[in-house]
Amino acid sequence: MARAPTTLDTFAAIAEPKRRQVLDVMAVGGGELAVNALVQSLGWPQPQVSKHLAVLREVGLVSVRRKGRERMYRVNGDQLKPVYEWAKSYERFWQHQLERIKGRAEEHARRSAK
């Protein structure tokens, strides 16, 4: 057996740093952006941009609209809400700084001892 579910979901989609970058550029743009505009902004090969957009589209993180021979992409933030909610449910855990420091020190000691 092998690589597990790989359910192509939102979490998997945003695991790729480049995909987050794509979303970030689109967010700054605010409205719609053509693929070419993204290619310009990001400086990546066009097929690479298109492929990342395809993944984002499949999980519903972006939506597309045809406009002449261009395709206008728009962020669909809706799909990020579950991520937000999930992370937020751990809010109570990010206040115990003493605990964190202690844990890190132990981890470091463990690794150095090897």
Add this chain to the structure above:
Amino acid sequence: MARAPTTLDTFAAIAEPKRRQVLDVMAVGGGELAVNALVQSLGWPQPQVSKHLAVLREVGLVSVRRKGRERMYRVNGDQLKPVYEWAKSYERFWQHQLERIKGRAEEHARRSAK
């Protein structure tokens, strides 16, 4: 050329559904949990649990403490804050969606009232 950066970061760590499950069980527990307790709760083979814990440890999502021959794991929610912040920065994109739904509902109500 291959599988890209794969910078083993927080986003990649939580991309695995099972890893989120591990965190969720630990969060419900509230405090510390031994590996065996996780194995019991999850019903997975022990090596699998240990390996997922190792990944979570490497990115700092959990911390470990020795207690006799057990290892007590604890959620380190601190590392989830960046995820929370990033998703939150897209808040306006899902509020926008809400506005649109609200607008449509009002429109519908107005038409029904006629």
Add this chain to the structure above:
DNA sequence: TTGACATATGCCAATACTGGAATATGATAC
């Protein structure tokens, strides 16, 4: 020491993901 318990690690096979280049599709303009 020996043995049992708790956890981590190493090795392997299978797979799925990414980037790259070439090519296909689709739409406009001439």
Add this chain to the structure above:
DNA sequence: GTATCATATTCCAGTATTGGCATATGTCAA
């Protein structure tokens, strides 16, 4: 029609990741 622009898709190679099993490490108890 043909040429050109904009974007998507296909095929490929390389690699990272996962699960499964076996085994190693580490700790306590008798």
